[in-house]
Amino acid sequence: xxxxxxxxxxxxxxxxxxxxxxxxKAKRAVQDQGEPVLNxxxxxxxxxxxxxxxxxxxxxxxxxxxxxxxxxxVLRRALAMGCDEAIWLKDPSFETxxxxxTAAVIARGIRQAGVADLILxxxxxxxxxxxxxxxxxxxxxxxxxxxxxxxxxxxxDTLLVKRETDNGMAVLEVGIPVLLxxxxxxxxxxxxxxxxxxxxxxxxxxxxxxxxxxxxxSEISNLIVVEELTLPSYDRHVVFMEGEDGPEKAVNLAxxxxxxxxxx
Amino acid sequence: xxxxxxxASIFCDAVSMPTREMxxxxxxxxxxxxxxxxxxLLGSGISSLxxxxxxxxxxxxxxxxxxxxxxxxxxxxxxxxxxxxxxxNPRIIIFPGETAAMELAPRLAHRLKGGLVTDCIGFEARDxxxxxxxxxxxxxxxxxxxxxxxxxxxxVRPRTQEPFGPDAARKGAVVNVQAAIDDVRPETxxxxxxxxxxVECTLEAANVVVSGGRGMKDAESFQQLxxxxxxxxxxxxxxxxxxxxxxxxxxxxxxxTGKIVAPEVYFAVGISGASQHIAGxxxxxxxxxxxxDPDAPIFSISNVGVVDDYRNVLxxxxxxxxxxxxx
Numbered sequence: 001x002x003x004x005x006x007x008x009x010x011x012x013x014x015x016x017x018x019x020x021x022x023x024x025k026a027k028r029a030v031q032d033q034g035e036p037v038l039n040x041x042x043x044x045x046x047x048x049x050x051x052x053x054x055x056x057x058x059x060x061x062x063x064x065x066x067x068x069x070x071x072x073x074v075l076r077r078a079l080a081m082g083c084d085e086a087i088w089l090k091d092p093s094f095e096t097x098x099x100x101x102t103a104a105v106i107a108r109g110i111r112q113a114g115v116a117d118l119i120l121x122x123x124x125x126x127x128x129x130x131x132x133x134x135x136x137x138x139x140x141x142x143x144x145x146x147x148x149x150x151x152x153x154x155x156x157d158t159l160l161v162k163r164e165t166d167n168g169m170a171v172l173e174v175g176i177p178v179l180l181x182x183x184x185x186x187x188x189x190x191x192x193x194x195x196x197x198x199x200x201x202x203x204x205x206x207x208x209x210x211x212x213x214x215x216x217x218s219e220i221s222n223l224i225v226v227e228e229l230t231l232p233s234y235d236r237h238v239v240f241m242e243g244e245d246g247p248e249k250a251v252n253l254a255x256x257x258x259x260x261x262x263x264x
Numbered sequence: 265x266x267x268x269x270x271x272a273s274i275f276c277d278a279v280s281m282p283t284r285e286m287x288x289x290x291x292x293x294x295x296x297x298x299x300x301x302x303x304x305l306l307g308s309g310i311s312s313l314x315x316x317x318x319x320x321x322x323x324x325x326x327x328x329x330x331x332x333x334x335x336x337x338x339x340x341x342x343x344x345x346x347x348x349x350x351x352x353n354p355r356i357i358i359f360p361g362e363t364a365a366m367e368l369a370p371r372l373a374h375r376l377k378g379g380l381v382t383d384c385i386g387f388e389a390r391d392x393x394x395x396x397x398x399x400x401x402x403x404x405x406x407x408x409x410x411x412x413x414x415x416x417x418x419x420v421r422p423r424t425q426e427p428f429g430p431d432a433a434r435k436g437a438v439v440n441v442q443a444a445i446d447d448v449r450p451e452t453x454x455x456x457x458x459x460x461x462x463v464e465c466t467l468e469a470a471n472v473v474v475s476g477g478r479g480m481k482d483a484e485s486f487q488q489l490x491x492x493x494x495x496x497x498x499x500x501x502x503x504x505x506x507x508x509x510x511x512x513x514x515x516x517x518x519x520x521t522g523k524i525v526a527p528e529v530y531f532a533v534g535i536s537g538a539s540q541h542i543a544g545x546x547x548x549x550x551x552x553x554x555x556x557d558p559d560a561p562i563f564s565i566s567n568v569g570v571v572d573d574y575r576n577v578l579x580x581x582x583x584x585x586x587x588x589x590x591x
Contacts, residue, residue, distance in 0.1 A: 013402045016561055017539045020404040029401055041521075099370075100379065126540070128400050128407075129520060130382050135370035144339070144451035147366045160455065164514055166363050171456040178451075181366075183521065186510035221412075223379030227395060228408040236551070238566045246576020253552070253570055253577070254584030262529050262550055263472070263496055263589060 001154070001176070003049045003061045004116040006106055006137070007042035007078060009071040013126035020231075027226045029127065038074040041122025043190040045182040048152055049120055050082045050191065056154065060084045062113050066094050066105055072206065079201035080193030086204065087113055091211040093219055099128075101220040103136035108214040110141065118159070119179040123148065131181075138179040146172060150185035162187075266355035267300045268293060271345070271368065272317055272325075273360050274307055279316045282360030284427035286420060287321035290358055291428045293389045299355065302326060304348045306341055308334035318436035321428035326352065328441040337450035338367035344443050346375050351441075354415065356394060361419040369419045378415035383520075385424045403520055403543035422468075423526055423547070460515055467516070472498030473527045473548070475518055477541070478505040479534020479555060479574065486511055488578045489533060495586055501525065503541045519544035533574045537562030554578075 012034040021030040046063065053059045062085040063078035065071050075086040089109045097105065110116050119141070124131030138145035151162040161172045164183060182188070193201070241256065243249035257263055268290040273280045283303075290301040303322040305313060307329065314325040326348045332340060345368065349357065357372070359365035361383055373380040386397035393410050396418055400407045411417075467473065474493040476486055486500065493500045501518040502511065518525055519541040526547035533554045535541060542565060545551070553566040556573045563569045570577055 011401070013540065014538070015404075017404050017542075018561065018564075020401065020539075022405055027407075029405070098379070100374070103374075123521065126402050129398075129402065130380075131366065132370035132373070132380055132382055135367055136374050139371050139374035145367060145371070146452060148363065161452075165457070165459075167515060168457070168459040170454055170458070172452040173455050174452045183514075184504060184508055185514060186508055189508060223377075223411060223413045224381065225410045225412055226407050227410050229400070230406050230408075232399075232403070232406050236565050236567055238553070238563045238569045240563075241568065241570045246570075246572040247580040249570045249572055250577045250580035251584055253568065254581055254588060256568060257529075257552070257585070258588045260550070263585065 001059045001117045003118045005049050005063050005120045007065050008039045008125045009036045009074045010039050010127040012037045027229045039125045044184050044188045045120040045122050047188045047190040076201045080197040086206045088208040090208045098222040098224040099130045099132045103133050107140035117176040123181045123183045134181040144178045147181045148183045149180040268356045269354035270303045271359045272303045272305045282422040284320045285425040286358045288428040289425040291321045296389045314438045319430040324437040326439045328443050330443040339451050343448045357417045359419040361421045365419045373417045376415045378417050379411035379413045380417040381409045382419045384418050384420045402540040404539045467499045467523050470499035471528045472496040473501045474531040475501035476533045477503035477535030483511040536560045
C-alpha cells in the first residue's frame with residue numbers, strides 16, 4: 001500500500017496575537033516572523049500514516065508539499081519522523097495559489113508519485129484556515145473522501161476509519177483509494193523525529209517538480225481574491241480580583257458575579 | 265435572474281437554527297439585489313418541512329424526499345445538490361457551517377467550478393459582488409474575500425447571522441426534485457456509531473460554560489470544573505491541548521476547530537488564551553479568567569480575572585456560589 005501525506009509549512013500558529021504581524025500590502029502574514037513550522041494537523045496526518053506503517057512494513061509513505069524555498073524543512077521533518085520518500089512541488093507560480101489551484105497542482109504531483117492508495121491531509125492549515133484542499137483534491141482525483149478522521153486500520157482490502165461526528169464518533173469501512181482529512185486526537189499525537197531519522201533524512205534526495213514538470217502550461221487563475229486583511233480588536237477591560245490568597249480572591253469573585261446578577 | 269441558494273440542514277426533525285440564520289443572511293442580500301432566495305432540502309420523510317423554510321425566508325424550496333437520503337452520505341447528497349444547482353443556477357450558495365458542509369461545500373464547489381470561502385462570519389453585499397469576512401491565521405487576523413467565479417459558495421459560522429421571521433403569512437413555491445441517484449453508491453459503510461450521552465445541556469446551548477486548558481493537571485482535575493458547571497446549570501468545555509492530552513473527549517473542544525460558543529458567562533480556567541481557542545469563545549457576553557500567569561493573553565479579552573492557581577480558587581468559589589445561590 002502506498003500512502004501520500006500532503007503537508008504544508010506555515011507561519012508559526014503559536015505566535016501570540018499581540019506579536020502577530022500582518023503585511024497589509026501583500027495581504028498576508030509577515031512571512032519571516034519566527035520559524036515557520038509544519039501545520040499541526042499535517043503532523044497528526046503523518047502520525048496516522050506512520051502508525052499504519054508501524055504495523056505493516058510493506059507500506060510506503062510519501063510526504064508531499066507545495067511550497068517555496070524554506071518548505072524543504074517540513075519534508076525533511078516528515079522523512080526524519082519515518083516517511084520513506086518526499087516530493088516537493090516548487091514553482092514561483094505556486095506561491096499565490098488559492099485552495100482550488102493548490103488542489104489541482106497536488107493532484108498532478110500525486111500522479112508523479114505513482115499509484116496512491118491512501119491520501120492523508122490535515123483537516124485545515126493554520127494560516128488561511130480554509131479546510132477545503134483535501135476535499136477538492138478528492139474531487140480532482142475522483143476518489144472518496146472522509147472528513148474529521150483520526151485513526152485508520154487495515155482490514156483486508158479495505159480500511160476501517162474512525163472519525164469524529166457531531167456528537168461522538170463513527171467507524172466507517174471504506175475501499176481504497178480514499179482521501180482522509182485528519183483531525184487531532186489523543187490517538188495520533190505526533191512522534192518526535194529520532195536522531196537516526198534526522199541523519200537519514202538529511203541525506204535523502206528530494207525530487208522537485210516545477211509547473212513545467214507537471215505539464216501545467218498556463219497560469220492557474222485564482223477563484224478567491226483577498227481584498228483586505230485586518231487585525232481584530234476585542235473591546236474589553238479586565239478587572240482583577242484582589243485578595244491575600246486564592247480563597248480570598250475566590251470569595252471576592254463569587255461576590256462580584258452575584259452582584260453583577262450574572263448567575264441564576 | 266441570479267439567485268441565492270441555501271442548503272437546509274435538519275436538527276431533531278426540524279429546520280435547524282443555523283439554516284434559519286443562513287436564510288436571514290440570504291434575505292439581507294436579496295433585499296439589496298432583489299434576487300430570489302431558494303432552499304435545497306434533502307432527506308427522507310422531510311417534505312413536511314418545506315413550509316417552515318418558506319416562513320423562514322425561502323421564496324422557493326427544492327425538496328428531494330427519498331429513502332436513500334435517510335442516512336447522510338456526502339457523495340449521494342452531492343449528486344442531488346449538483347442537480348438542484350444546475351436547475352436553479354444560483355449566483356451564491358450558502359451552507360450552514362456544520363460538519364456536513366465540510367464535505368459538501370468544497371466538493372460541490374469543485375463540480376460547479378466555483379470559489380468557496382469557508383467559516384465566514386460577516387459579509388458586505390456590494391453591487392458587483394458579495395465580499396465575505398473570515399477569520400484567518402488562527403483568528404489572529406480577518407480577511408475580506410471576494411469570489412471571482414460566476415458561482416460563489418460560502419459556509420457561514422452558526423450564530424453569526426440573524427434569522428429571518430418566521431413569517432407565517434409568507435408563501436413560496438415547492439419544487440419536488442427527482443433523485444437521479446440509482447447508480448450512486450455510498451462511499452462508506454458505517455460499522456459502528458458511538459453517540460455521547462447528551463448531559464443536562466449541550467455546549468452550544470449552555471448559558472454558562474466552564475472550560476479548562478493546558479493549566480489543568482489531569483483528567484481528574486476537570487471534576488472541579490464539572491462541579492462548578494453543574495452548580496450553574498452549565499456545560500464543560502476545553503481547549504485543544506486538554507483534548508489532545510486525553511483529559512476530556514473531543515466533543516468538549518472549544519475553538520476554531522471545535523465548537524463555537526457564546527454563553528452569558530464563560531469561565532476560562534488554566535487557559536492561556538491562544539487565538540485558536542479565543543476564536544471559539546470570544547462572543548461570550550461575560551468572560552471570567554483564572555490563571556496563575558498574570559501575562560496570559562486570556563486576560564486581555566476577559567471582563568474579570570483572578571491571578572492564581574485554580575486549585576486555590578475553585579473550591580472556595582464553588583462553596584461561596586453554592587451558598588449565595590442557595591443550592
